[in-house]
Amino acid sequence: RRNWVSKRLSMPTFQYLAAPNQYILWSSRMQGVTENLDGVGLISPFVKQNPGRTLEGKLAHHALALFSADNLDFSTVDERIMGWVLSGVRFYEQLKFKPVVLETPDYHPDYFYGYTFDGIGSSTMGDILIDFKTGKAGKTGRLQLAAYLDPVQRRWGGKWKRVAVELDEHGGDPNLVWYPAVDQRMDFADFLACRRVFDLLGGK
Numbered sequence: 433r434r435n436w437v438s439k440r441l442s443m444p445t446f447q448y449l450a451a452p453n454q455y456i457l458w459s460s461r462m463q464g465v466t467e468n469l470d471g472v473g474l475i476s477p478f479v480k481q482n483p484g485r486t487l488e489g490k491l492a493h494h495a496l497a498l499f500s501a502d503n504l505d506f507s508t509v510d511e512r513i514m515g516w517v518l519s520g521v522r523f524y525e526q527l528k529f530k531p532v533v534l535e536t537p538d539y540h541p542d543y544f545y546g547y548t549f550d551g552i553g554s555s556t557m558g559d560i561l562i563d564f565k566t567g568k569a570g571k572t573g574r575l576q577l578a579a580y581l582d583p584v585q586r587r588w589g590g591k592w593k594r595v596a597v598e599l600d601e602h603g604g605d606p607n608l609v610w611y612p613a614v615d616q617r618m619d620f621a622d623f624l625a626c627r628r629v630f631d632l633l634g635g636k
Contacts, residue, residue, distance in 0.1 A: 448537035455546025518603035527555040561592035569596035578619035
């Protein structure tokens, strides 16, 4: 108990290791949001059975982050992800999205889970917290964005609307899935319930 209290009072050392996708705090690994949801059976088996699709999704996310920073050379974009990237560009143009923070790994200071949100910024629809999807948001979309929003508001303030951006594989208009602010409290409670179940199942 004393050691835990002393850790809470000291300045925590946080690291994100991109290659194994791990979040480290005080030299201990924390579970991530997606890992948590996967551990309780909410992530589609298709994702785990198709690791190449997961890699393509990560590359599309990275390309869109570069585009936002005005640093994307389209000639270097792999044709396998070009459709998603062009769909993301349409999102930027249609909503006039102007990010203030992008692709930032962090952790929740109270519940100690790691997360990486895609971006927060202004748009024609107001201030938004986005999560790019190369597939459907599904039943986990609301939980993921709720898990991001709570610590994001603590660190950066503001009132961000949650939206999952389902990118079109062929470069068409993205489909936007909005989650009402009134549902944030319940959605975050549902995520924390998943986190507790994950712990009970022996998750690390």
